[in-house]
Amino acid sequence: MLVFALLGLFVGSFLNVCIDRLPRGQSIIHPRSHCAACNRELGTLDLLPIFSYLWLRGRCRYCRAPIPLRLPIVEGVTGLLFALLYWKFGLGLELGISLVYTSLLTVIFAIDLENQLVLDKVIYPGMALALAFSFFWPGLEGIGALPGEALGKVVSSLAGGALGLAAMALPFIIYRRGMGMGDVKLGALVGLMSGYPLVAIALLLGVITGGLVAAILLAFKIKKRSDPIPFAPFLATSAMVTLLWGQAIWQWYL
Ligand SMILES: [Zn+2]
Incomplete structure (x- = not known):
């Protein structure tokens, strides 16, 4: 169950990229994620779902611009749903x-x-x-x-x-x-x-x-x-x- 919660956190992080870019007609694969305010490319540590948000207290590491609350919410909800679905359906x-x-x-x-x-x-x-x-x-x-x-x-x-x-x-x-x-x-x-x-x-x-x-x-x-x-x-x-x-x-x- 924990494995699927963690998987959900990372999938949620990818879903955030889709939610940001699809309405603007941008590619969801390339380039890597940037800060919406200062445009700095984000490192792996900045992209850890939820944890980086909490660790950085909701602000960009480089320019201190607030990170949209939607990012940790989508990650958290996806993590919860993945765990719930595993509990409901089991592997298969x-x-x-x-x-x-x-x-x-x-x-x-x-x-x-x-x-x-x-x-x-x-x-x-x-x-x-x-x-x-x-x-x-x-x-x-x-x-x-x-x-x-x-x-x-x-x-x-x-x-x-x-x-x-x-x-x-x-x-x-x-x-x-x-x-x-x-x-x-x-x-x-x-x-x-x-x-x-x-x-x-x-x-x-x-x-x-x-x-x-x-x-x-x-x-x-x-x-x-x-x-x-x-x-x-x-x-x-x-x-x-x-x-x-x-x-x-x-x-x-x-
Ligand atoms: Zn920034």
Whole structure:
């Protein structure tokens, strides 16, 4: 478990690079990480997740500019999630798939929160992966005549994706406003991964928590009615809950 927590810290550090650079169209591999303020290349010691943040008291070693709090948060959360997924799934294919999916959701969450953007170059590869994963994903139940068979899983995944897409597109079609196209695509991605019927849990949880938080932000005048409130963080979170406890919630509902 500790090994996966540590792995998560380092993966989280890489996810931070993706979150910084993908919206700007920069390469995520080259060059090495720089301080955003003084542009000094960061050494290996500066890049140790969380520990370097604590050791440097949240400031750049060279120019003392504050390091964004998002860096240690993403590292810490990824570490926690990786440990949680190992505890839930144990070693195996299921763990590997869920680690990749979780990393994708984390990047989508943070980029939308900071930029009000859901990037095609994250979503499309994510959809392709989700569909490929569906052949192996035991979390998907086969539909109808093909219970548990690989084909049944793929049908379940496709049905989930179609439902996710339709549900997110509905407000847009009826009211000509509402969710952005990015949220519609994310609905499809989460649906492909959750499959039918668990996609319903992911969608419902996302809409309920998103609506609740939006209502609170408006009530306390933290946000105005005209302010955009990103929806992807809610959908990503509910997708995570569905990954971990969707089966249990579905059984309870039945
Ligand atoms: Zn600096």
